[in-house]
Amino acid sequence: MIDRALRLVPDEYASLTPRLITVTAAQALSQAAAYCLLVPVLEALFDGDTGMAWFWTAIMAVVVAVMGVLTFLQATLGLRIAVGMQLGLQTRLGDKLNALPLGWFETQNAAQLSRIVVDNVREIQGAVAYLTAKLITSVLVPLGVAVGMLFVDWRIAVAMLIAAPVLFAVNRLGNRAFLRADERTHVAAAEAETRVVEFAQAQPILRAFGAVGSGNRALDCALEAQKKAATRNVVSAVTGVIVFGLVVQAVFLALTYVVVGQVTGGTVSAAAAIALIAVSARFIEPLNQAAQIGNALRSASASVDGASDLLAEPVLPEHDSPVALGAPEVVFESVSFGYDAESPVVSDVSFTVAPGTTTAIVGPSGAGKTTLLRLVARYADVDSGSIRVGGHDVRTQPTETLLNQLSLVFQNVYLFDRSIAENIRVGRPDASDADIRWAGAIARVDEIADRLPDGYDSPVGEGGTTLSGGERQRVSIARALLKDAPIVLLDEATSALDPHSEAVVIRGIHELTKDKTVIVVAHRLATIAHADQILFLDGGRIVEHGTHDELLALGSRYAGFWNERARSRGWRLDSAPA
Ligand SMILES: Nc1ncnc2c1ncn2[C@@H]1O[C@H](COP(=O)(O)OP(=O)(O)OP(=O)(O)O)[C@@H](O)[C@H]1O
Known part of the structure; x- marks a missing residue:
């Protein structure tokens, strides 16, 4: 576990880790030496040899002073690694999230991501900076004491050297059960977090359908499972610690018997025996600590797995070399794609969207309509065939170059928990306030800003919750207007807006798409009828394509679809808004 955690230490702090280990080892050995020096000090005192007592006390003082300096160095190194570890690992995870294909995020949930980036990083940080050092201390101090005892009485040293591995073996056995319980606790905690976030986000739907009780049930089950897992965890941890504590006491008693045996055998003086019993107590103490450190280290193991798995997620191959872009054209050539290998969602799709x-x-x-839009923005790579944007395969141009050519206006508009102006500025971070107001005026965001107390500086709440669906769309159109990319990918809203909002949104989109290359997943009949080219998609294949008139004349799938929609909406082509 430690080696996997150490591999997560950022490069710039990696050189500090061997220093921390060396300083910790030296500190542990100096601590062992200080304990061993108790024997000659006590012996000299009991013998009434004041000179020798002072001599050994002075040596002990020097060792303790060295130990103090090393403890200080160890603490500062640990702190530096901890701070660097947090910043570095969170930056690495952030960079990874930046590099992951957009499609990856659709299969993730916010709670688990936040757990990895915040909680797991904190646990790994603690494991590397503090627990490793404590573990080294709890191994080296008893070992150092046992070796030191070789110079006093080899039998006691041998007894200690036998006792230490026995204690470690007992500790290991006791902790196996804890490890299993701890893994279950992590899984249950992650599940409970996911359910809590889902429960909060689904409140409007649960209440609208009077399903708060059933919504609660999933959450209740997850919380109940978490409680059971946590209880099992505590029981196994406590049992392990109690058993280990009892064995430690038994070992201490055994060592005391060995020492007393040496006194009665006449090989060790009574004074030395008292000192040896005191040293034995010191020998046992760090071993006892090791039990708890082992538990904490194992608990950090699941965190290391979480962060390592995220860092190991495959990213789409990236091309850094700049490309000379051609006209804003989009070309699909025999594209096939599936979210998983077994079930293709798009099959052998070819079409060209000419500039403008x-x-x-x-x-x-x-049918796979939204999937086609996503593939243009490289949410994922195609399984076969190719997509060219601006004359280049999307896979052979830098992601930034590709995304600079595209404005995405999708149905689920996400707004940051910041002001309206800052949300529009996402479209072009260097835009001036005047630019923002220009885009806001065209998309009629000014209407929204006018009725809010702080105008464009009014916050919109997390995800834009203080705005209506139509208002959020207006903000996203203003963003896209500000970006002014030559190609617009538009997923038209299926949900009904009130007539005013709809008219405003349509006007905004009209402005946004003027003179642009546009691919639209279209639901409004006017959009469809006025398109230069219509693709009728079914089962991931283009089954018909042409203009509205051509496809109506064909009298097949599109004509049936059109007539049904037009009838249900009481719509006639000559009444279509421009
Ligand atoms: N992230 C995803 N992971 C796995 N399958 C997905 C994912 N997104 C979509 N699908 C599946 O791919 C198929 C096509 O979905 P897509 O959203 O492209 O269809 P669509 O024609 O846009 O549908 P709609 O008009 O209902 O929005 C569906 O069967 C859908 O379940």
């Missing part, structure tokens, strides 16, 4: 034209993708639910 609009392509509408329509088709039944689950």
